[in-house]
Amino acid sequence: MKNEISFKNDVLPLKNKLYRLALRITMDTGEAEDVVQDTLIRVWNKRDEWDELDSIEAYCMTICKNLSLDRHEKKDAQNIQLDEALHDSAEISDNPESSLELKDRVELVHRLIDSLPEKQKIAIQLREIEGKNYKDIADIMGITEEDVKVSIFRGRQKIKQKFLEFENYGL
Amino acid sequence: MDYKYIHQLLERYWKCETTIEEEQILRTFFSQGEVPVELLPYRSLFVYEKELQDLQLGVDFDERVMAEINKTTVKARKVSFASSMKPFYKAVAVVAVFLTLGIAAEKAIDKNNAGNDYSSVVDKAGYARQSHIVNEEPSSLMMVSEGLNKTIDGDSVASMNVEKNGVKE
Numbered sequence: 180m181k182n183e184i185s186f187k188n189d190v191l192p193l194k195n196k197l198y199r200l201a202l203r204i205t206m207d208t209g210e211a212e213d214v215v216q217d218t219l220i221r222v223w224n225k226r227d228e229w230d231e232l233d234s235i236e237a238y239c240m241t242i243c244k245n246l247s248l249d250r251h252e253k254k255d256a257q258n259i260q261l262d263e264a265l266h267d268s269a270e271i272s273d274n275p276e277s278s279l280e281l282k283d284r285v286e287l288v289h290r291l292i293d294s295l296p297e298k299q300k301i302a303i304q305l306r307e308i309e310g311k312n313y314k315d316i317a318d319i320m321g322i323t324e325e326d327v328k329v330s331i332f333r334g335r336q337k338i339k340q341k342f343l344e345f346e347n348y349g350l
Numbered sequence: 351m352d353y354k355y356i357h358q359l360l361e362r363y364w365k366c367e368t369t370i371e372e373e374q375i376l377r378t379f380f381s382q383g384e385v386p387v388e389l390l391p392y393r394s395l396f397v398y399e400k401e402l403q404d405l406q407l408g409v410d411f412d413e414r415v416m417a418e419i420n421k422t423t424v425k426a427r428k429v430s431f432a433s434s435m436k437p438f439y440k441a442v443a444v445v446a447v448f449l450t451l452g453i454a455a456e457k458a459i460d461k462n463n464a465g466n467d468y469s470s471v472v473d474k475a476g477y478a479r480q481s482h483i484v485n486e487e488p489s490s491l492m493m494v495s496e497g498l499n500k501t502i503d504g505d506s507v508a509s510m511n512v513e514k515n516g517v518k519e
Contacts, residue, residue: 191415195406202405212407216415223419284394285401307399310370332366338395339364346391 184229190222193236196309197243203304204247206293214250218243233318240319244301284345291341292334299334302327353386360392 184190194215201211201218222239232238292303301320305311317324359376362368368376380389380396 186419187416191412194411194415198407199402199405212411215407215411216418219415220418281394281397285398288395288398306370307373308402310374312370328366335364335366342391342395 184232184235186223186226189235190219190239193239194219196236197239199308200240200243200301200304201247203292203300203308204244204297205251210250211247214243214246217246221246234315237315237318240305241321244319248297287341287345288338291338295334295337298322298326299330299337302330303334306331353389356389360389 197215197218198211201214202208205211205214218239221242222235229235292300295303298320302316305316305319306313311319313324313327316327320327322330356376356379359368359372363373363376377396377400379385380393381400385393
């Protein structure tokens with residue numbers, strides 16, 4: 180028997196995962212925050228259907244992804260927003276080992292991931308940042324597990340290739 | 351320190367052969383201070399991932415969402431004003447049904463009473479008339495039979511006279 184889902188205990192705590200996904204797609208902190216709020220309200224309004232869901236988290240992520248893509252299509256993305264968000268978060272410079280070079284490289288990673296095709300970008304985000312397994316990613320994205328693996332593989336290969344280019348020639 | 355395991359993990363990572371746990375090991379490894387030079391180029395990737403994992407919404411977000419949700423709940427109640435009036439409508443309907451039934455019953459009772467009185471009157475009158483008829487029947491019958499008898503007698507006398515006259519003529 181399924182446990183009863185509580186909005187405050189089971190849905191609301193997903194906000195940061197949703198935010199990171201929305202931010203990855205919209206690349207705008209304000210937009211991402213709005214998307215998360217809309218997602219949560221939409222999920223709340225569908226509370227009669229919670230019992231029928233296999234995973235409330237996958238359900239929330241799917242809604243968040245779709246809303247983010249809708250918004251992203253309507254508005255031109257501005258990468259600088261995500262840069263700011265990243266810098267406003269746990270600062271890399273807090274780490275004594277960090278350096279300006281590392282910061283630059285982190286920004287390079289950020290730009291690399293952002294430059295990936297939408298499918299690869301979302302799949303990489305869900306795998307690398309949220310630690311989702313292939314099946315969950317497939318459920319959230321509405322594609323097959325095989326497609327997920329292919330997307331992540333291609334995304335990683337591109338990142339690796341860019342890293343090697345950076346090492347050899349600089350960017 | 352032997353980084354062979356990390357090298358192996360990294361190779362498998364590029365080929366998408368690592369598990370989630372192994373990928374987490376890589377992130378933890380690259381986040382710590384001592385990273386060999388040959389692995390440094392990849393450090394930023396895993397550091398970036400780890401940094402992004404810490405990205406969070408502000409503390410006031412929960413309050414705003416809860417306020418919005420309460421608002422939508424209140425709104426939903428407002429929308430369901432018509433349904434909240436249902437008990438009233440039901441009460442009105444019940445009263446209407448009772449009134450209708452009451453009026454119908456009253457009319458039926460009136461009708462019954464009127465019908466009973468009428469029938470009783472009819473019965474009594476009918477009975478009275480019947481009894482009157484029954485009482486009067488013998489005398490009237492007697493009168494009719496007497497009349498008939500007279501007629502028959504008269505006819506027979508007349509026919510006899512005709513016969514006589516005819517014979518005479």
